[in-house]
Amino acid sequence: MISALLKRFESGLRASAKIVDCRLVHVPYRQTAGKVVQAVLGRHGDGAKIARLRAYVAEQTSPAYDAARLNLRDTGLRLGRSIFRPLLSADVARLGGFVPRVAANASRRELEKWRGQNLEAGFESVAKQGQVSVNFEAAVYRPYYLVRALLDRGDETLLFDGGFGTIAGYLTGAERDAFARGKDKDPLGTAGPSFRRVAVVPSRCPNCGMDPKLPEDAVVSICANCHAGIAASPEGLILVNYDREEGATPDRSTALLPFWRFPFRIGLPGMPAITTLESYAAAIFPQGLPKGFSPQGASVYVPAWRLLTTEAGDEAFSDLAQAVHGQSWNWTPDRVGLDGRPRFVPVSLPEEEARDLAWAALFALHTKASAARLNTLLLKRMLFDAKLSFGKGSVALISFKEQGKVYARPEVSVARLLIDGGPPLAAQRVTVQGAAAAFLAAQKRPSMADRVKTSRFSGEE
Numbered sequence: 001m002i003s004a005l006l007k008r009f010e011s012g013l014r015a016s017a018k019i020v021d022c023r024l025v026h027v028p029y030r031q032t033a034g035k036v037v038q039a040v041l042g043r044h045g046d047g048a049k050i051a052r053l054r055a056y057v058a059e060q061t062s063p064a065y066d067a068a069r070l071n072l073r074d075t076g077l078r079l080g081r082s083i084f085r086p087l088l089s090a091d092v093a094r095l096g097g098f099v100p101r102v103a104a105n106a107s108r109r110e111l112e113k114w115r116g117q118n119l120e121a122g123f124e125s126v127a128k129q130g131q132v133s134v135n136f137e138a139a140v141y142r143p144y145y146l147v148r149a150l151l152d153r154g155d156e157t158l159l160f161d162g163g164f165g166t167i168a169g170y171l172t173g174a175e176r177d178a179f180a181r182g183k184d185k186d187p188l189g190t191a192g193p194s195f196r197r198v199a200v201v202p203s204r205c206p207n208c209g210m211d212p213k214l215p216e217d218a219v220v221s222i223c224a225n226c227h228a229g230i231a232a233s234p235e236g237l238i239l240v241n242y243d244r245e246e247g248a249t250p251d252r253s254t255a256l257l258p259f260w261r262f263p264f265r266i267g268l269p270g271m272p273a274i275t276t277l278e279s280y281a282a283a284i285f286p287q288g289l290p291k292g293f294s295p296q297g298a299s300v301y302v303p304a305w306r307l308l309t310t311e312a313g314d315e316a317f318s319d320l321a322q323a324v325h326g327q328s329w330n331w332t333p334d335r336v337g338l339d340g341r342p343r344f345v346p347v348s349l350p351e352e353e354a355r356d357l358a359w360a361a362l363f364a365l366h367t368k369a370s371a372a373r374l375n376t377l378l379l380k381r382m383l384f385d386a387k388l389s390f391g392k393g394s395v396a397l398i399s400f401k402e403q404g405k406v407y408a409r410p411e412v413s414v415a416r417l418l419i420d421g422g423p424p425l426a427a428q429r430v431t432v433q434g435a436a437a438a439f440l441a442a443q444k445r446p447s448m449a450d451r452v453k454t455s456r457f458s459g460e461e
């Protein structure tokens, strides 16, 4: 019966409806994507205190139009699965009107709100520090259609969301007029400093002249022909120096994993600045170091590929932090011999993003024994509230041996999946919204202790 009624309404409407005007407008948004990184000292149940590092994929879309003037009915809009295309000057005339852009940083502010959120159920936090690391930020335009039509209720203006293909809302006459005023003739900002410029340069290794076959997401990679370090720059490919672990002789079963290496400085009130891990450890534990905890050297190391935001990846980040900072290193700038042919994993995490994570590496290097002796006051004073600065980064390659599904060293191993990536790894990445929803659901579920109590009374499993 309902479908018969609908059908009658539809045919009546189709016979009388008339589109008076249909206009395409492009509306600017600010899109920010990155990750929320949380360092939490805490415990599972009655367990010992542990240092746990977790990271979550985070993205936020916020209006970059004058929201006081226009209402796009877009609260809670997220563009996560959208495909962005660069806006070309040739397209501007074809794409209808552009709503003027205003300065907007709400998307960044919104991401910051996740820093202190509880996102892991069953893990009781003693002290927590969160930071946002941004890896993509841009103005993006979304299409809307303004349709003025004569419908069953008379003359109406509808706002269609061109991305989702749905009616976003019905506009008043005043709202419709507001859209018509003040079009942006130059949405690309061709005169502005951020106008995109494309440079076409030959793909030739500056050292040997061969095409070095750069992997798609590489920031720094190694020329397969001569083993020189190569990076792309606006002027073309340039040589980049790198160090590698001395003493290891790479062969075909070797994988060289890249790390960003930063000199660091920890400023504490009333104390000389700390620039080595030995003095950092001694400042935290003046009565003597916990057993097996002896970080060494004057550098902080951050894995130079996108390791964080899966549970396995976050744990590997901590395992690597403990292993890499727990020994002293001898480096050599010599290239790997051409007969070695190891696998060079390219640097795919830019230096600036790695620098954003360096504080987290200082936290993650705490072993079980040292985390058990940390407390809120100590951690806040020595790390969370300390004045941290990190110097210029350099690339250091560490030798691992391929052993089935892992790359291994005596002290640590990394699952190959966490380096090779692809869809199986992408499926394991956790978003902040997903983690928050799971946390909320777990709060509502009766705990194991409650369930045991209930089952005793009801006699059920």
Ligand SMILES: [Zn+2]
Pocket (backbone or CB within 6 Å): 205, 206, 207, 208, 209, 210, 212, 223, 224, 225, 226, 227, 228
């Ligand atoms: Zn080369």
